[in-house]
Amino acid sequence: MKSYCIKTDNEKIIDYLLNKIANLDFPDIYYCKKSFKIYDNVIMHYKENNVAKFQSIVISMIVDAILEFYQEGIIKRIININYFYFEDFEKKIIFENCQEFFKQDEEEIIETVFRELKKYIKENKNIVLEGVINFRLTEYVKKLDNIVDMAVNKYIIEKEYKEFINLLKIYVNATEAKTDMFHLIYLNGESILLDKQKNIVQLEGNINNAKYLSDITFSSNDIALNTLLSLLPEKIEIHIIDKEDEFINTLKLIFEDRVRICTDCNICRTYRMLQTAKKI
Numbered sequence: 001m002k003s004y005c006i007k008t009d010n011e012k013i014i015d016y017l018l019n020k021i022a023n024l025d026f027p028d029i030y031y032c033k034k035s036f037k038i039y040d041n042v043i044m045h046y047k048e049n050n051v052a053k054f055q056s057i058v059i060s061m062i063v064d065a066i067l068e069f070y071q072e073g074i075i076k077r078i079i080n081i082n083y084f085y086f087e088d089f090e091k092k093i094i095f096e097n098c099q100e101f102f103k104q105d106e107e108e109i110i111e112t113v114f115r116e117l118k119k120y121i122k123e124n125k126n127i128v129l130e131g132v133i134n135f136r137l138t139e140y141v142k143k144l145d146n147i148v149d150m151a152v153n154k155y156i157i158e159k160e161y162k163e164f165i166n167l168l169k170i171y172v173n174a175t176e177a178k179t180d181m182f183h184l185i186y187l188n189g190e191s192i193l194l195d196k197q198k199n200i201v202q203l204e205g206n207i208n209n210a211k212y213l214s215d216i217t218f219s220s221n222d223i224a225l226n227t228l229l230s231l232l233p234e235k236i237e238i239h240i241i242d243k244e245d246e247f248i249n250t251l252k253l254i255f256e257d258r259v260r261i262c263t264d265c266n267i268c269r270t271y272r273m274l275q276t277a278k279k280i
Helices: 011-022 051-069 071-082 088-104 107-122 127-135 138-174 203-207 220-231 245-259 265-277
Strands: 002-008 029-036 039-046 126-127 179-187 189-192 233-240 259-262
Touching: 002 011, 002 051, 011 029, 011 039, 011 051, 039 051, 051 071, 051 107, 051 127, 071 088, 071 138, 071 220, 071 245, 088 107, 088 233, 107 138, 126 127, 138 220, 138 245, 179 220, 179 245, 179 265, 189 220, 189 245, 220 245, 233 245, 233 265
Parallel strands: 002 126, 179 233, 233 259
Antiparallel strands: 002 039, 029 039, 179 189
16 A cells, blocks of 8 residues: 655645545545644545555645746745845836746746655655745745746846836937938848938948947848937838838837838738748
8 A cells, every 4th residue: 555645734735735636536535634732634545556656646646736826935035035136116127027938938847846745755644835835845935936937037137128228218209300201121120211202312321320229230120220210200100011020119119109010001012912922
């Protein structure tokens, strides 16, 4: 007979585990709830031959309980210890970022917890949940620590991006327009600028004066943005030849009501035809 005793002082977790066991589609498991000293205990016995399956069920139940009742607290503790200097509202955003990153790596993280628990219950029949989490699931906690670091990096990047956008918006709103309009052709993630006579603007000539660029890559998008900020047209007509992306969203945030999006005009159709011709 194989037996395990899961210990915790949290009544909600005990009820959660008992409900899990009651709904198992696996025969010959006998279980009960007992209270000893400070802990409530879920005790499980299995008398048949498929011990590996029984162990897998026990481990899966514990994994589910950890994710349901403990993971949020572990992540928040890591944030509070490692990044105590952030404001409460910032920590909340970082926690939300953590949830996004966890979803991306959920399967791998669950496998890590499962593997560590499997190693532990081979040698231990008594499983004190809090103790196992704090002292035995080191790889799991390390993965959560990495997730917190990624979440913080994402928050800082987004914060800097918003500050960058706000500064440019202030500049745009405080500066008088220097020309009537520009057309911006957006094709394959690259920008082509046309003046109001629909002549191509040579972006390369603006590199030496690229004081508004967000980085030093000098892509066509960076230089197009610098040109638009330097010449500051009253209107910017953006012709989307394939799809919008982060750069177009950035232009809309900076220039706001100066921007008009177009997807079907003579300019759009001409560049779409040119794109199709190149593929043939």
